[in-house]
Structures are given as structure tokens and as C-alpha cells.
Amino acid sequence: MPDSTTLRPSQKDVLFPVQRLQAYGKGLPVDRLPCVPIVGNTAARVLGVSVSSLRNNGKILADAHIAAYRRFGYDNIRVFTDLYTIAEGMGAQIRVPEDETAFLGESAIQSISGIASLRPVNPYRDGVLPEHIEAIKRVVQEVGSEVPVTAALTGPFTNASFLIGAVNLSRLVLKDPASVHHLCQLSLDSALAFAEAIFEAGGTPSLTDAMSSSSVISPKQFEEFSYPYLKVLADYIHAKGKTVTLHICGKTSPIWDKMADTGADCLSIDNDANLLDAKNKIGHRIRLMGNVHPSAIMLQGTHQEIRREVYKCVAAAYDNPKGFVVASGCSLPTETPLENIDAMLDAVREIGYPVSAELKEEIANNPLQ
Amino acid sequence: MSDNKEQIFFTALSDAVLDMDETTVEEVAHKVIKEKFDAYRAIENGLVDGMNRAGQLFEDEEYFIPEILLCSDAMYAGLNILNPYINRQQQSARKKVVIGVVEGDTHDIGKNLVKTLLDAAGFDVIDLGRDLPPCQIVDAAIAEQADVIALSTLMTTTMDAMASVIKILQESGYRDSVKVIVGGGPLSQSFADRIGADGYAPSAPSAVKLLHKLFQDTIHA
Structure with missing residues (x-):
């Protein structure tokens, strides 16, 4: 723990993130609610480097995330460039534009007949994973005593979609479930290997599983193809004595219970999900995190709109039984204005915690739909 | 009478699309051609009708992406067979x-x-x-x-x-x-x-x- 004479990441805060999260978890008063604008490649903009320079250079990736954390003072650093790092290590072709987020070019295999060629990753050797591990080490060394350092771990079902292509995988879900499980198992083995390396570097994995959304697969398919693998990962992280956040994009309300059943400690929900509903349905089981709109509000909104959205989120979930983290619904677009991220944190600072009697009364008098 | 018979084929096409049953779609589409029913109407009242019903189930969150993909595979399998038999005016x-x-x-x-x-x-x-x-x-x-x-x-x-x-x-x-x-x-x-x-x-x-x-x-x- 840094001593009190050390500079705060932001002069506007009283506590360091680890102090805030620890006290908040115990139900003690804190300076403000935890706040996590999910900063990804926007970190490159804070450091003033190109997006592609982060992806395969542990030092620059670390410097960018440290610089972003120090500028904004948010409560969690997530070392992340894109969802494809594990799939790339398994043979997927990733396209890396000079100054934009990388994306999937070609899946690792084109049909299930290629499955025998797939091997789980060695995170110390394959693709850009060694550089990501290096970045985690550096971030932990530099600021790990004051802020939790996590690294994104792509969920096995989502990774499977990068191995064989999302359309192919979607067909196999109905036509050849055994092969889907085979791809998920290979992806799980990779994820466990990377998770272990994240822990060795001093970080904690944070689960993100875009394709498991109810915007894509049915709750029943989630239960069969996503849940068992997410549960293994959550159990593994718990066995290491750490808590875990699970993010799934898009619609998720039909699978909230199952998401909580994975054992995840915090659900990060997107804008197609409603915080108030989530609180009422599963708030007694799990912490919630969300859900200021990443593009409509954070990228394009005015400071006033950002402030209003933060207030709306807080009004919906500040009293969530298992706690609440003000966050963006999903990763922020790279070009989100830095001042907008400041505005988000400033709104959370303005509200403070516990939420004032005045604000509570206002919330009670203006019930949300 | 022939209208009725025609409609039975169209309904079979619609149901097969909805059931993601590509094989049945192909079989029925071939029969439509053999019986010289109107291919355009078979598409509209059969394949498209089935896809619309699938789209409705998607909106109702009973079907998801995997189901819709297989429905669309079935629809396109039928279109491949029937399309060559529809006349240009109907398309324009x-x-x-x-x-x-x-x-x-x-x-x-x-x-x-x-x-x-x-x-x-x-x-x-x-x-x-x-x-x-x-x-x-x-x-x-x-x-x-x-x-x-x-x-x-x-x-x-x-x-x-x-x-x-x-x-x-x-x-x-x-x-x-x-x-x-x-x-x-x-x-x-x-x-x-x-x-x-x-x-x-x-x-x-x-x-x-x-x-x-x-x-x-x-x-x-």
C-alpha cells in the first residue's frame, strides 16, 4: 500500500483504488463509488502512440495503460488490445491496421476437418501473448500496489468462433455439438494456460465472452456451450484467491442467473441490458458493473449527457446488495475524447458515497422505468 | 382443386424452412418444378413465408443466430432450385x-x-x-x-x-x-x-x- 504522501493517481480522489475497493467491499464509507470506463486502445491516445504499437510491445502497452490510469484515476487497469490474442496464438490470422484496433482476418481453420491441427497456446511463446505478459508484469510493478491489474481473457466459446469462424461455429452448434465442445475445450486449455501466466505476472484474468450473448445464442445453447467452460475458469481464478469479473456483450438478461452460477463475483453488462432489472433479479448474488453507452454517450455525448447517464446508472444500482461499479457498457471506442472519460469520473466524484440523502430522495421521487 | 394442391406444397416449403430442413426443402422444390406450379409463388408463399416466420421467432427470442442461419441455408437451397423458373417481369x-x-x-x-x-x-x-x-x-x-x-x-x-x-x-x-x-x-x-x-x-x-x-x-x- 502506498503511503499517504504519494501522489494520488488523480488529485481529485482521496483514496487509491485498492483502498477504495477494499473499504467499499466491507460496506465502509468511501470517497466515491468505484468507476471503470473500460479503456482499451484509447490508452494509446493518452501516451500519444499508434494503436498498433501497443499490441506486440510489452513496454509500450504497459506505459500506455499506466499513463491512462494516472490520467483518469479509474479503479481497474485492464491490459487489453483486442479479443484475438489467444486465437492468433492458435493460428488465426489477425489484421493489424497501423492506427486502429486489430481484427480477425481469417479463422485458424476453415472447416472442422482441420481441427486436428489445433493446439492450445503456449503463452510464453505464441503470438503476441509473451508481450502481453510482459506488459502485465510492468504494470503490476509500477502501480500494482495501488490499483488492481487485470488482463482480458477471451471466453472459450468466443475464442472457438475465431478458430473456425462465427458463421461456421453457429451452424455447428445445431449440426455438430460434439465438435463445438472440442473447439471450446481446446480454447479452454489455452485460456487456462494464459490465465496461469497472467497470475505469474502478478495480474488477474478478467473474462470477456462476446459470442455468448443472448443476441447470438439461446440461453439453452449458452448453458451447453459457454457456461461449463466459464465455470472452470471462474473456479480456477477463485482457487488462486482472486475475484473475477465476467463481461458478455449485447443482451444478457435471459442468462443472468447462469452467469452468476459460474461463480463470477461481478457482472459487467452492456447497454442492451437494464441495470435496474439486473439489480432486482440477481443483485443479491453478484456485484454489477455498467452501463454508460460506449459510443452514443462516451464517444459522442456532451459532458452534460455523460453526467446525466452516470447519474442514471447510479440511481438504478447504487443500492445493489452486492455492490456496484459505474462503468461503460463495453470497451470504449479508441477515439473517445479523453475529456469525456474525465467527465465520467468527475460525475462519480460529484455524487460521492454513500449517496447523499438529497440524491436518494430525488431518486425515490423520480423512479426509473 | 389444383390451388389446394399447390398450397400444400407451399406450406411444406414454408414449414421445412422454419424447421431448418434443407433436404426436405430441396425435395419439395423439385416437385414444385415437376408439377409445373408457379415458381415465383412457391418462393413467396413457401420459402419466404417460412423465412418470415423464422424472423418472427427471432424477434420473439425463440430462435437465435444458429437457427436463423440454418433456416436461411434451407431457404437458399430452395431458391437455387426455383429461381431459374421465375420470369423476369416478376423480378423487375x-x-x-x-x-x-x-x-x-x-x-x-x-x-x-x-x-x-x-x-x-x-x-x-x-x-x-x-x-x-x-x-x-x-x-x-x-x-x-x-x-x-x-x-x-x-x-x-x-x-x-x-x-x-x-x-x-x-x-x-x-x-x-x-x-x-x-x-x-x-x-x-x-x-x-x-x-x-x-x-x-x-x-x-x-x-x-x-x-x-x-x-x-x-x-x-
Whole structure:
């Protein structure tokens, strides 16, 4: 723990993130609610480097995330460039534009007949994973005593979609479930290997599983193809004595219970999900995190709109039984204005915690739909 | 009497599409040809009807992407058999849509879904693919004399490419001849308004409704 004479990441805060999260978890008063604008490649903009320079250079990736954390003072650093790092290590072709987020070019295999060629990753050797591990080490060394350092771990079902292509995988879900499980198992083995390396570097994995959304697969398919693998990962992280956040994009309300059943400690929900509903349905089981709109509000909104959205989120979930983290619904677009991220944190600072009697009364008098 | 018999075949096609049963669709489509029933009506009252029912189940959250994909596979299997037997006049009234995923994004499930539902709704859809430079989209729209450009992205990083398409359309003097609609996870109505698109569809079925609205339901007239 840094001593009190050390500079705060932001002069506007009283506590360091680890102090805030620890006290908040115990139900003690804190300076403000935890706040996590999910900063990804926007970190490159804070450091003033190109997006592609982060992806395969542990030092620059670390410097960018440290610089972003120090500028904004948010409560969690997530070392992340894109969802494809594990799939790339398994043979997927990733396209890396000079100054934009990388994306999937070609899946690792084109049909299930290629499955025998797939091997789980060695995170110390394959693709850009060694550089990501290096970045985690550096971030932990530099600021790990004051802020939790996590690294994104792509969920096995989502990774499977990068191995064989999302359309192919979607067909196999109905036509050849055994092969889907085979791809998920290979992806799980990779994820466990990377998770272990994240822990060795001093970080904690944070689960993100875009394709498991109810915007894509049915709750029943989630239960069969996503849940068992997410549960293994959550159990593994718990066995290491750490808590875990699970993010799934898009619609998720039909699978909230199952998401909580994975054992995840915090659900990060997107804008197609409603915080108030989530609180009422599963708030007694799990912490919630969300859900200021990443593009409509954070990228394009005015400071006033950002402030209003933060207030709306807080009004919906500040009293969530298992706690609440003000966050963006999903990763922020790279070009989100830095001042907008400041505005988000400033709104959370303005509200403070516990939420004032005045604000509570206002919330009670203006019930949300 | 023959109308009745015809309708039994059409219903079988519709049900087989809904049941994701490609084999049955092919069998029935071949019988439609053999019995010399009207191929156009078999498409409309059979395949398209089945796809519309599937689209409704998707909206009702009973079907999801995997089911819709297999329904669309079944529909296209039937279209491949029946299309050569429909006459040109029946095709000419259809509005032409060019659809694609903008540069920097290779997610095309959403786009494929919209294409399928637009096909089923009677639009003439030309699929440009994914990861498309804005110029290529505009060139294709002009070359095809398209009525609609439908653009999709799943990635926030590529949203600016959509704005570029509209800018290039304006510079080409073709903006007023074509409706531009956008959709995809990170977008919003306010984004569509800001870049000057004609409409925003939050989901695949709503893209069909949006186009019907933009053309004031003249598609099937």
C-alpha cells in the first residue's frame, strides 16, 4: 500500500483504488463509488502512440495503460488490445491496421476437418501473448500496489468462433455439438494456460465472452456451450484467491442467473441490458458493473449527457446488495475524447458515497422505468 | 382443386424452412418444378413465408443466430432450385440493396442475417462482403444503380468509415438517389443522424421494417 504522501493517481480522489475497493467491499464509507470506463486502445491516445504499437510491445502497452490510469484515476487497469490474442496464438490470422484496433482476418481453420491441427497456446511463446505478459508484469510493478491489474481473457466459446469462424461455429452448434465442445475445450486449455501466466505476472484474468450473448445464442445453447467452460475458469481464478469479473456483450438478461452460477463475483453488462432489472433479479448474488453507452454517450455525448447517464446508472444500482461499479457498457471506442472519460469520473466524484440523502430522495421521487 | 394442391406444397416449403430442413426443402422444390406450379409463388408463399416466420421467432427470442442461419441455408437451397423458373417481369419491381460490412471489420453474422431477411422480404440484395473500403461500396452502389446501401459494423473503431461512405456519395452526386441505412452493435439513432444516414436499424428484423417504412410499403405493390 502506498503511503499517504504519494501522489494520488488523480488529485481529485482521496483514496487509491485498492483502498477504495477494499473499504467499499466491507460496506465502509468511501470517497466515491468505484468507476471503470473500460479503456482499451484509447490508452494509446493518452501516451500519444499508434494503436498498433501497443499490441506486440510489452513496454509500450504497459506505459500506455499506466499513463491512462494516472490520467483518469479509474479503479481497474485492464491490459487489453483486442479479443484475438489467444486465437492468433492458435493460428488465426489477425489484421493489424497501423492506427486502429486489430481484427480477425481469417479463422485458424476453415472447416472442422482441420481441427486436428489445433493446439492450445503456449503463452510464453505464441503470438503476441509473451508481450502481453510482459506488459502485465510492468504494470503490476509500477502501480500494482495501488490499483488492481487485470488482463482480458477471451471466453472459450468466443475464442472457438475465431478458430473456425462465427458463421461456421453457429451452424455447428445445431449440426455438430460434439465438435463445438472440442473447439471450446481446446480454447479452454489455452485460456487456462494464459490465465496461469497472467497470475505469474502478478495480474488477474478478467473474462470477456462476446459470442455468448443472448443476441447470438439461446440461453439453452449458452448453458451447453459457454457456461461449463466459464465455470472452470471462474473456479480456477477463485482457487488462486482472486475475484473475477465476467463481461458478455449485447443482451444478457435471459442468462443472468447462469452467469452468476459460474461463480463470477461481478457482472459487467452492456447497454442492451437494464441495470435496474439486473439489480432486482440477481443483485443479491453478484456485484454489477455498467452501463454508460460506449459510443452514443462516451464517444459522442456532451459532458452534460455523460453526467446525466452516470447519474442514471447510479440511481438504478447504487443500492445493489452486492455492490456496484459505474462503468461503460463495453470497451470504449479508441477515439473517445479523453475529456469525456474525465467527465465520467468527475460525475462519480460529484455524487460521492454513500449517496447523499438529497440524491436518494430525488431518486425515490423520480423512479426509473 | 389444383390451388389446394399447390398450397400444400407451399406450406411444406414454408414449414421445412422454419424447421431448418434443407433436404426436405430441396425435395419439395423439385416437385414444385415437376408439377409445373408457379415458381415465383412457391418462393413467396413457401420459402419466404417460412423465412418470415423464422424472423418472427427471432424477434420473439425463440430462435437465435444458429437457427436463423440454418433456416436461411434451407431457404437458399430452395431458391437455387426455383429461381431459374421465375420470369423476369416478376423480378423487375424489386428494390435493389447493396449490403456490406465496412472496412476494418470482418464480423458478418449481422450483415448475413439482414441480407437473408431482406431477400425474404422481396428485396434484390447484392452482398458486397466484409472489410470494404468506403469507395468500393459507393462504386458498387452506383454501378448496380442501387436503391439502398445497407452498412453494418460490430466494431466502434470502424464507425467513421460509415460517415465516409455518405461523404463520398455526396461528392459523387449520387446521395439523393439512394437510401443509406446503418446497423450493428455499437451504433445508435443519434449516430445515424449525425452522419446523415436515412435510418438506423437496431436489429435485423427492424432493418426490413425500416426499409418498408422508407419506401412507404411500395415494395410489394
